Amino acid sequence: MDKYPVAWGLDIGHSSIKAVKLSRVGSTVTVLGYTIEPITVAENGDRDEAVIKAMEAMALREDFGATPVLAALSGRQVLTRTVNIPTINAKKVDRMVELEARQQIPGNFDEIEWGYHLSPAADGASNDVALFAVKRDLVQELIQKSKRAGINLIGVSVSSLAVYNFVRYDQVFAEDESVIILDVGAENTDLVCYQGESLWMRTLAVSGNDITKAFMKKFRVSFEEAETLKRQTGDSRQADKIIKVIEGSLNELTAEVQRSLGFYKSQNPNAKLDNLVISGSTFRLPGLPEYMAERLRYTVNILEDLDKIKVASGLERDHFLHDLQSLGVAVGLALQATGVSTAKVNLMPSTMQVQRLLDTKRWAAITVIALLAITFVITYFVTAKVVAENETHIARIEKFTAQTEKDAKVSEKVLAEVGPTALKLKAYNTYGAQAGVVQAVFAEVTGVLQSVIAEKGSIGETGKSILEKGDPYLQAVYLKSVTIPEYDIAGPDGPFRPLATQRDITIEVTMPKGVSSAQIIPQVKERLKKIAVPAYLSDIVGGATLFSDVEAQGDRPGDDDYWYLEKEHVDESGTSQPIQENRKVPVIVATFVCQMIGKGSAK
Known part of the structure; x- marks a missing residue:
């Protein structure tokens, strides 16, 4: 997309609209202004009309005029997928990514707007592609709202990319360090990890609204009253009481974050995860940043200052920094519009982008007409x-x-x-089927185990703290290994029939001591048997389920271990004595054999 010397970033939230205006001169970016406009919806009123009224009031008061504006859609509205592609000629990347997008994005591909962000993968030999897709109707709704409000909308991006652009550009961290960003919005939470140019992200279901609902239940008030109460809670002396009220939602949030980061570390074993950047007005609740630091064991960084971006002399710097915690998305959008961001995804329909380009170059058309007249x-x-x-x-x-x-x-x-x-x-369009088999097996097996974990909850509490060598909180089941037989693409079946013959997938899981394996093993087996065939494998799998048969091959005792690290431990004499211990946990190892049969394949 085009770069603009001055632009607004527009973040339309659930209860308010945040906007930040930036200017770029050379490599210097300056905040020229910002505003937060509440969205007031009357009882039984139309929320869309309330949003338009708030946009109109903001645009009129702040004199938006013809200044370019980049807005964002929330992670709840955008389908996100990550795929891996080999390093190829840059001219061929767009075509390869489009082929992947058509396989990964469900529904009618002609009814969506999509874009992608390319970043180097952890293996150093390929690229990760973050795909973003949204229904075209949602983009058109935002465009129409902007037109009615008199806003010059030049692009539509994604909230998770916007907050990443802000932190990546402004907040300074070591280049070899992996940085975690946790942005809690009203309707969803964006989790982003990056190291250098590598990028990974995930949208979590737990959100600020879940915390608001906890206030509703505790104080027996309406949602709007609970939202107001949450925003007005600023007395740190009430921190313990507030944490107790929302502890259930916080436990669910931290559990999802830990599971997601566990998966990220399994894909990036060399990642150094030390710093967690928190974003969103939810973290204004007293005691919440400290709670997250204690539960997640990371250094929590609050967005309360700027490292690179300047603040204009006519703007009250302290006021802006006070609100910065909730302005991360808006700042990131304005950075993209001014052309200094890392990610540049624009989901604006391509025809409108061309028309806008023509409109901005209208002076050139007038010049051409004048020259034609002179020539005549x-x-x-x-x-x-x-x-x-x-x-x-x-x-x-x-x-x-x-x-x-x-x-x-x-x-x-x-x-x-x-x-x-x-x-x-x-025929080469189906060449990716082999990769699809591996991906489907890993993703669906992981999903089955995650559903069992969610039902069983945490186990292993002994009454002792982990310093007293008590057991840590454990999951009911862990994935130990997935073994998929190698497929010989040079064999008689060629590279296009990965299921020409039956393939037996071996899955090993572990269950901590104290878990009833007699319950877990049948439960896992039944859920494996019920996995539906993903749409992108429907042409090659011979049946309605991914596995034609699943057998439990028995179980055996074993051990698992974990490292306990306490860098700042002080012994009874007051001497600093760091702890680094490898502790073992007794487990049961269960083995499952799952059969995969293709259409017309031989057993």
Whole structure:
């Protein structure tokens, strides 16, 4: 998208709209202004109309005028997928990503707007592609609201990318360190991890509204009253009481964060996770940042200062920094509009982007028209010599036209020969099926185990703290390994039939001591048998379920271990004595064998 020297970033939230205006001069970015406009919805009123009224009031008061504005859609509205592609010629990336998008994004591909962000993968030899897709109707609704409010909307991005752009550009961390960003919005939570240019993100279901509902239940008030109470709670002396009220929602949030970061670390074993950046007005609740630091065991960084971005002298810096905790998305959007951000995804329909480009270049069209008029006048008065020269040019053009017609016939002949070859090459569209089998097995098996974990909850509490060598809080089941037989693409079945013969998938899971394996093993087995075939494998899997049969091969005792680290431990004598211990946990190891059969395959 185009770069603008001055632009607004617009974050439309559940209860308010946040906007930040930035300017860029060279490499210097400055905050020129900001505003927070409440969204007031009357009882039984139309929320969309309330949003438009708030946008109109903001645009009029802050004199938006023709200043470019970049807005964001929330993670709840956007489908996000991450795929891995090999490192290829940059000119071929767009085409390869589009092929992946058509496989990964469900529904009618012609009814969505989509974009992607490319970043190097952890293996250093491939690229991770973050795909973003949204229903075209949602983008059109935002465009129409902006038009009615008199706002010059030049693009639509994603909230998770916006807060990443802000932290990546402004907040300074070591280049070799992985940084975690946790942005809690009203309707969803964005979890982002980045190290250097590598980027990983996930949208979590727990949100600020869940905390508001906890206030509703405790104080028996309406949602709006609970939201007001949450925003007005600023007395740190009430921190313990507030944490007690929302502890259930916080436990659910921290559990989802820990599970997601566990998966991230399994994919990036060399990642150094030390710093957690928290964003969103929810973290204004007293004691909440300290609670997150204690539960997640990371250094919590509050957005309360700027490292690189300047604040204009006419703007009250302290007031802006006081509100910065809730302005991260808006700042990141304005950074993208001014052209200094890392991620540049724009979900604005491509036809509208072209039209906007033409509108901004209208002066060029006027200049062309003026030149044509001058040329016409001059031509009108040319001498006979010039006319003769023009006739010569016409003859040359006729000659070139004849040559072009001849070349066109040659091209038609070549295309006639290329057509049948293109049909043969179309078979390569299914080349990714092998990768699809591996991905489906891993994703669906992980999903089954996560559902069991969610039902069983945490186990292993002994009454002793972990310093007294008590057991840590454990899950009911862990994935130990997934073994998928190698597929010989050079074999007689070729590279396009990964399920030409039956393939037996071996899955090993572990259960901590104290868990009833007699309950867990049948439960896992039944859920494995019920996994539905993903849409992108429906053409090759021979049945309605991913596995045609699942057998439990028995269980055996074993051990698992974990490292306990306490860098600042002080012994009874007051001496600093860091602890680093490898502790073992007795487990039961269960084995499952799952059969995969393709359409028409041999057993």
